[in-house]
Amino acid sequence: MCRLRVIAMLVAVCCGLSASQAAASDATCVTDFFNGRPKDAPLDPTAADAEGMIRQVAASFNLVGSIVIIPCKLVSKAEAYVAVPCNVCAPGENDDKLAGEYILYDPDWFREVAGRERMQKYWIFGHELAHILNRDFIQRQNESQLDKEKRADFWAGCAVARMKGDIKSLDEIVYKLRREKDDSDGYPDRETSLQLTRSGYQSCSPEPAKPEPVTVTYKVCSGEYENRCQTHDVYLYCHGDVGAWAKPRCTSYKVQRLNSYGGNKCGYSIDAVICTGPK
Numbered sequence: 210m211c212r213l214r215v216i217a218m219l220v221a222v223c224c225g226l227s228a229s230q231a232a233a234s235d236a237t238c239v240t241d242f243f244n245g246r247p248k249d250a251p252l253d254p255t256a257a258d259a260e261g262m263i264r265q266v267a268a269s270f271n272l273v274g275s276i277v278i279i280p281c282k283l284v285s286k287a288e289a290y291v292a293v294p295c296n297v298c299a300p301g302e303n304d305d306k307l308a309g310e311y312i313l314y315d316p317d318w319f320r321e322v323a324g325r326e327r328m329q330k331y332w333i334f335g336h337e338l339a340h341i342l343n344r345d346f347i348q349r350q351n352e353s354q355l356d357k358e359k360r361a362d363f364w365a366g367c368a369v370a371r372m373k374g375d376i377k378s379l380d381e382i383v384y385k386l387r388r389e390k391d392d393s394d395g396y397p398d399r400e401t402s403l404q405l406t407r408s409g410y411q412s413c414s415p416e417p418a419k420p421e422p423v424t425v426t427y428k429v430c431s432g433e434y435e436n437r438c439q440t441h442d443v444y445l446y447c448h449g450d451v452g453a454w455a456k457p458r459c460t461s462y463k464v465q466r467l468n469s470y471g472g473n474k475c476g477y478s479i480d481a482v483i484c485t486g487p488k
């Protein structure tokens with residue numbers, strides 16, 4: 210018998226199981242995992258991919274720690290599960306080695322959801338990891354299961370943004386995973402979930418990259434006769450005020466003396482105007 214003190218919380222994204230049924234399935238998969246895979250059981254070919262995606266989302270949440278990722282056919286899609294050490298064990302019984310934080314996922318679901326639906330996985334992993342991030346397994350007064358699920362949906366949107374998904378993908382994901390009306394199953398209704406997940410997406414979207422400022426360099430020659438100037442773009446008379454020329458033409462600028470030589474009335478100088486944001 211499992212001696213884990215299970216914190217009964219319904220954290221499955223979508224399933225018809227009761228909290229205790231879900232927790233029992235989770236515990237079974239965790240126990241099997243630690244007892245070792247049966248010798249003739251096939252390896253899950255998607256395991257590395259699934260683990261990679263989950264770790265990617267966890268890293269994007271700055272979720273550090275040792276989350277154990279386990280394929281589990283008993284869960285619906287994916288679930289977060291936290292097992293705390295057993296503190297009421299009978300003598301000789303101890304399941305402390307199972308204590309920890311887990312993400313369980315259904316390998317069949319993982320394999321089937323591919324292509325453009327791939328963001329659904331990030332959304333679900335984001336939702337489940339948010340339960341760990343937000344320490345939702347701790348019983349808190351004044352906080353309902355619905356509040357926790359709403360917050361997790363917000364973070365699910367954040368995960369899609371951090372994984373560079375399109376905001377438009379959220380409509381399809383939420384449509385599939387949330388019901389039109391809140392059926393008192395602890396999850397927000399579709400419209401509420403969509404609003405939350407969109408605001409999570411927006412709050413986690415990187416700032417649009419600012420375009421590199423445009424810089425143009427002009428060569429300015431100052432002297433008595435333009436035909437005595439070396440190669441130049443702009444001509445000014447003797448002792449021309451290069452800064453005064455650049456100021457109305459550039460958002461900001463720098464003047465560098467390139468050359469000067471004698472001749473005629475005032476000699477000649479060649480300046481480079483490095484003009485940022487030409488007007």
Ligand SMILES: [Zn+2]
Binds near residue numbers: 337
């Ligand atoms: Zn949840």
